[in-house]
Amino acid sequence: MNTYADAGGETFSFEAEVTQLLDLMVHSLYSNKDVFLRELISNASDAIDRLRLERYAHPEMTEPDDAPWIRVGFDRDAGTITIADNGVGMSRTEVIDHLGTIARSGTSDFLRALTGDQRGSAEAIGQFGVGFYSAFVVAEQVVLTTRRAGLDPAEAVRWTSDGRGTYTLEPVERAERGTTVVLHLRDGQEDLLNEHRLRTVIRRFCDHINRPIFLGGTESAAGEEPVNQAAAFWSRPKSELAERDYHEHYRSVTHDTTDPLAYLHSKVEGQYEYTLLLYIPGTAPYDLWLQQARSGVKLHVQRVFVLEDSGQLLPDYLRFVRGVIDSADLPLNVSREILQSSRAVDHIRSTAVKKVLRLLRGMATDEPDKYATFWEHFGSVLKEGMAEDPARRDELADLLRFPSTHAESVSLREYADRMKEGQDKIYYLLAPTLADAGASPHLEAYRAKGVEVLLLGEVVDNWVVTGLLQAYDGKRLQSVAQGDPAFGDLEDAADKERAEQADATYAGLLDKLRTVLRGRAWDVRVSTRLTSSPACIVSDGATTDAGLVDRLQGNGIPSRPILEINPDHTLVDRLDRHQDDPRFDDLAHVLFDQGVLTLGGCLEDPAAFVTRLNALLSDAD
Numbered sequence: 001m002n003t004y005a006d007a008g009g010e011t012f013s014f015e016a017e018v019t020q021l022l023d024l025m026v027h028s029l030y031s032n033k034d035v036f037l038r039e040l041i042s043n044a045s046d047a048i049d050r051l052r053l054e055r056y057a058h059p060e061m062t063e064p065d066d067a068p069w070i071r072v073g074f075d076r077d078a079g080t081i082t083i084a085d086n087g088v089g090m091s092r093t094e095v096i097d098h099l100g101t102i103a104r105s106g107t108s109d110f111l112r113a114l115t116g117d118q119r120g121s122a123e124a125i126g127q128f129g130v131g132f133y134s135a136f137v138v139a140e141q142v143v144l145t146t147r148r149a150g151l152d153p154a155e156a157v158r159w160t161s162d163g164r165g166t167y168t169l170e171p172v173e174r175a176e177r178g179t180t181v182v183l184h185l186r187d188g189q190e191d192l193l194n195e196h197r198l199r200t201v202i203r204r205f206c207d208h209i210n211r212p213i214f215l216g217g218t219e220s221a222a223g224e225e226p227v228n229q230a231a232a233f234w235s236r237p238k239s240e241l242a243e244r245d246y247h248e249h250y251r252s253v254t255h256d257t258t259d260p261l262a263y264l265h266s267k268v269e270g271q272y273e274y275t276l277l278l279y280i281p282g283t284a285p286y287d288l289w290l291q292q293a294r295s296g297v298k299l300h301v302q303r304v305f306v307l308e309d310s311g312q313l314l315p316d317y318l319r320f321v322r323g324v325i326d327s328a329d330l331p332l333n334v335s336r337e338i339l340q341s342s343r344a345v346d347h348i349r350s351t352a353v354k355k356v357l358r359l360l361r362g363m364a365t366d367e368p369d370k371y372a373t374f375w376e377h378f379g380s381v382l383k384e385g386m387a388e389d390p391a392r393r394d395e396l397a398d399l400l401r402f403p404s405t406h407a408e409s410v411s412l413r414e415y416a417d418r419m420k421e422g423q424d425k426i427y428y429l430l431a432p433t434l435a436d437a438g439a440s441p442h443l444e445a446y447r448a449k450g451v452e453v454l455l456l457g458e459v460v461d462n463w464v465v466t467g468l469l470q471a472y473d474g475k476r477l478q479s480v481a482q483g484d485p486a487f488g489d490l491e492d493a494a495d496k497e498r499a500e501q502a503d504a505t506y507a508g509l510l511d512k513l514r515t516v517l518r519g520r521a522w523d524v525r526v527s528t529r530l531t532s533s534p535a536c537i538v539s540d541g542a543t544t545d546a547g548l549v550d551r552l553q554g555n556g557i558p559s560r561p562i563l564e565i566n567p568d569h570t571l572v573d574r575l576d577r578h579q580d581d582p583r584f585d586d587l588a589h590v591l592f593d594q595g596v597l598t599l600g601g602c603l604e605d606p607a608a609f610v611t612r613l614n615a616l617l618s619d620a621d
């Protein structure tokens, strides 16, 4: 909807979502109201970067090449704060697109963050691409005047809104390119009209902004000193920076409210020249699991922001890493396509991966508690590396942690170091969920022998197992739900003899079960892995990883299911003695179905299972 208003302006409605957002934001951000300054200054700085990129792409541009600046002014009498820049500015269409609608998919996530339990996360506003609207937290009216670089002074535009559903646009004259945002403060916000206050906020939030930010007045005075350092944070020498500075920088670029767990800052010189400033966050960002949303690392070329990495600079399995990579070798107009085939990028990528993994290794060794936090948030992502980056498999394997029958969390190294005498394999159980894994009958014999079994309950664990199938430190991985239990030297002579005897004793029963369960069980065998359950299902020894994939992604049953029966169980004994009983078939099927259930699988025909079970129960004396 748009109608013509009196002053030659045109009135537009915000998208419904914007109105909802504005309402919620004003209330939720109230205790963090200073955030508005960070957001508006960061927009100004982005606009300056965009101008520089455009100038590079269009050298014929006639805009004067004056030094970039950002200015924050205030007027106590008028009750206004002004943020102005000489960046790229906006055309009328751009104003409508950028300040009337919400382009990014993050909005609904942000609305959820505002209304959910973690109300504090409103501070994270900038992360969701809606930072501009934070102006309404302190302002009852916002007037933005802008002229796009390359357009005539007469093509400037003024955007005015009280943030309550509509905004107006009117054409204005503006001699210089760039944008000026005037905030008419709400009653009670007078405390902001104070030079000391504004200076402190700018220093705190914007010190890393590599453009000079001036404070006071409206005209740029010669020889004036900027409030901020105006040097790219990462280009400053490490020796000048304390942990506190890194944490502040991290928070201002990521809009995260928690400190990072670790960081690395490294200047690489030689054949290629670049700076890495990379952080390991303390919490998972909201978009960690969204497919296209990758905003971890921002590529800069000679301190100008160029693009967000989407997998060229860091592999997907390190997508939780945040920070900046600044290259001196790439052209400013670099595209994703160029990145893919650039030798400089290959070099940067392999160094960055190496350094991040080293940082994690150090954390795992020196600060295990911190590493546990890291693992809790990002372990599942890092595990993807086992499939994605075969060349670093061994290095990654040492970073993995698993729950086991013996501990909440164990590394493969710890597991290998405490293996039982005579044990030559690393045992694991893969199940749809961790709860399924822990309760599985397949563990019974291993528990009885005190052998540790890793419990793998995530879909991504498939890749881990596949990646490690050869071996870790010379020890093969062996599923406890696959093929022969293969206790190796752990099995004593008595065990072996008992198993052979049971095979002979139950030969007839096995045959009968094979007949009854034809089409369901690929084979029926006597088990050596059960102590208290009557039966379980394992997969064929020859089934390779593909079978495991099926098992987790299909109905949870291996492609060649083998029913194993416990020779010491009374139920099995009863089946053996009553092979001619009319209930034999029902019992056999129920036994098989139980095996499927304890595997964490789904019954193909639950109704048949229930009918059979009820028949058996009604028959019981």
Ligand code: ADP
Residues within 6 Å of the ligand: 039, 043, 044, 046, 047, 085, 087, 088, 089, 090, 098, 099, 126, 128, 129, 130, 131, 132, 133, 179
């Ligand atoms: P984000 O900065 O994450 O894109 P914002 O809500 O802060 O989200 O800003 C929305 C958009 O408005 C920006 O992407 C930019 O296109 C435009 N914009 C805001 N402020 C300025 C400015 N000072 N100069 C030019 N464009 C601006």
Ligand code: MG
Residues within 6 Å of the ligand: 039, 042, 043, 126, 129, 130, 131, 132
């Ligand atoms: Mg912004």
